[in-house]
Amino acid sequence: MYSSFLIKYAEIAIKGKNRYLFEDALVSNIKHKLKHVDGKFTVRKETGRVYVDANGEYDYDEAVDALQKVFGIAGICPVILTEDEGFDKLCETVIKHVDATYKDKNFTFKVNARRARKNYPLNSMEINAKVGEKLLEAFPEMKVDVHKPEVLINIEVRKKINIYSVEIPGAKGMPLGTAGRGMLLLSGGIDSPVAGYMVSKRGVEIDATYFHAPPYTSERAKQKVVDLAKKMARYTGPINLHVVNFTDIQLYIYEKCPHEQLTIIMRRYMMKIAEHFARQNDCLGLITGESIGQVASQTMQSLYATNAVCTMPVYRPLIAFDKQDIIKVAEKIDTYETSILPYEDCCTIFVAKHPVTKPDLKFIEKSEINLQEKIDDLLKTAVDTTEVIRVEAEEI
Ligand code: ATP
Ligand code: MG
Numbered sequence: 001m002y003s004s005f006l007i008k009y010a011e012i013a014i015k016g017k018n019r020y021l022f023e024d025a026l027v028s029n030i031k032h033k034l035k036h037v038d039g040k041f042t043v044r045k046e047t048g049r050v051y052v053d054a055n056g057e058y059d060y061d062e063a064v065d066a067l068q069k070v071f072g073i074a075g076i077c078p079v080i081l082t083e084d085e086g087f088d089k090l091c092e093t094v095i096k097h098v099d100a101t102y103k104d105k106n107f108t109f110k111v112n113a114r115r116a117r118k119n120y121p122l123n124s125m126e127i128n129a130k131v132g133e134k135l136l137e138a139f140p141e142m143k144v145d146v147h148k149p150e151v152l153i154n155i156e157v158r159k160k161i162n163i164y165s166v167e168i169p170g171a172k173g174m175p176l177g178t179a180g181r182g183m184l185l186l187s188g189g190i191d192s193p194v195a196g197y198m199v200s201k202r203g204v205e206i207d208a209t210y211f212h213a214p215p216y217t218s219e220r221a222k223q224k225v226v227d228l229a230k231k232m233a234r235y236t237g238p239i240n241l242h243v244v245n246f247t248d249i250q251l252y253i254y255e256k257c258p259h260e261q262l263t264i265i266m267r268r269y270m271m272k273i274a275e276h277f278a279r280q281n282d283c284l285g286l287i288t289g290e291s292i293g294q295v296a297s298q299t300m301q302s303l304y305a306t307n308a309v310c311t312m313p314v315y316r317p318l319i320a321f322d323k324q325d326i327i328k329v330a331e332k333i334d335t336y337e338t339s340i341l342p343y344e345d346c347c348t349i350f351v352a353k354h355p356v357t358k359p360d361l362k363f364i365e366k367s368e369i370n371l372q373e374k375i376d377d378l379l380k381t382a383v384d385t386t387e388v389i390r391v392e393a394e395e396i
Contacts, residue, residue, distance in 0.1 A: 073170030174203030183278035191289025
């Protein structure tokens with residue numbers, strides 16, 4: 001029934017002089033996303049608006065689903081675009097629209113007309129009153145509520161007349177590609193995919209680094225991380241996933257350092273390696289799923305000790321999130337079910353029974369002196385043997 005969508009965007013609208021850059025990125029991202037949807041579409045800008053027009057038959061649900069994964073879209077409005085064929089014809093079209101969209105007419109409504117084209121014979125107040133009257137005649141169950149209507153029937157007189165009353169929520173945020181690149185430390189857990197999603201939502205493209213420890217961690221644990229990246233990629237676009245073999249570094253730390261410091265020291269080396277790949281891929285920061293107090297390695301003291309090796313900004317979007325709230329986002333982006341699959345994680349293989357919860361940076365640095373002999377070679381080997389997998393979205 002709808003051959004077009006009106007795309008509403010929130011924050012992009014306030015970007016002043018650079019606005020067209022954001023709009024162009026949005027249009028191009030929408031086009032790209034719709035390539036995988038059954039149907040043919042045109043995406044166009046028109047006077048501060050973005051429209052998607054379907055050329056002929058298309059799969060409505062697939063199209064909406066695809067649009068809901070494009071960052072920068074606040075709302076998706078299925079819209080009727082008609083030529084101006086007189087006021088009676090307009091009323092008829094609105095009535096048809098309401099009839100087709102709402103089976104049960106027992107709701108309150110308000111007509112919200114806007115006259116962008118000032119030569120239209122009726123002003124917006126007159127359109128509101130007259131269309132409202134016609135609707136009440138056609139559907140006596142409907143009631144007017146001008147303060148808190150359940151349904152807002154929008155009629156905008158532009159080049160064409162726009163009629164819409166449904167706004168499907170979008171992913172919000174900023175269009176991908178308008179904010180630079182970040183390197184996500186992606187584990188198989190619940191948090192890091194959510195962290196990557198959240199930063200990407202601000203327009204940041206992402207790459208990822210995963211540390212595994214074969215044979216202590218399995219091929220299935222690695223596949224799980226690839227699967228998570230695939231799910232994320234539906235929102236973030238393709239991800240270059242760097243799979244680092246961390247076994248020898250972990251074993252060396254285990255051999256040379258106090259076991260209660262193991263996790264912190266390991267995490268410091270993870271950050272260093274991730275930074276190496278971040279730099280290589282022109283990333284402007286690291287992204288992790290850390291949250292204050294969640295585990296021993298995420299107390300403020302631990303974060304302080306881990307962060308001390310980083311020279312790039314580290315973005316931790318979940319820093320103040322409770323687990324339950326993280327899980328809600330994981331469910332929304334459909335990574336949760338994969339994240340809870342019970343495969344080994346390299347961090348849990350060598351953990352001490354009683355890890356330090358308040359590490360002192362001085363002692364950590366002192367312990368790392370024990371690693372001097374071989375650590376540079378081990379880091380070099382880890383970097384040189386890293387496998388890079390290009391992960392594309394598992395389309396809808
Ligand atoms: P997650 O649910 O994301 O695995 P977590 O609660 O298990 O997080 P930690 O194991 O302390 O917490 O890890 C904190 C962060 O460090 C993760 O969110 C992730 O960004 C990074 N990280 C941990 N393990 C790995 C790994 N094996 N490979 C890459 N990054 C990792
Ligand atoms: Mg983890």
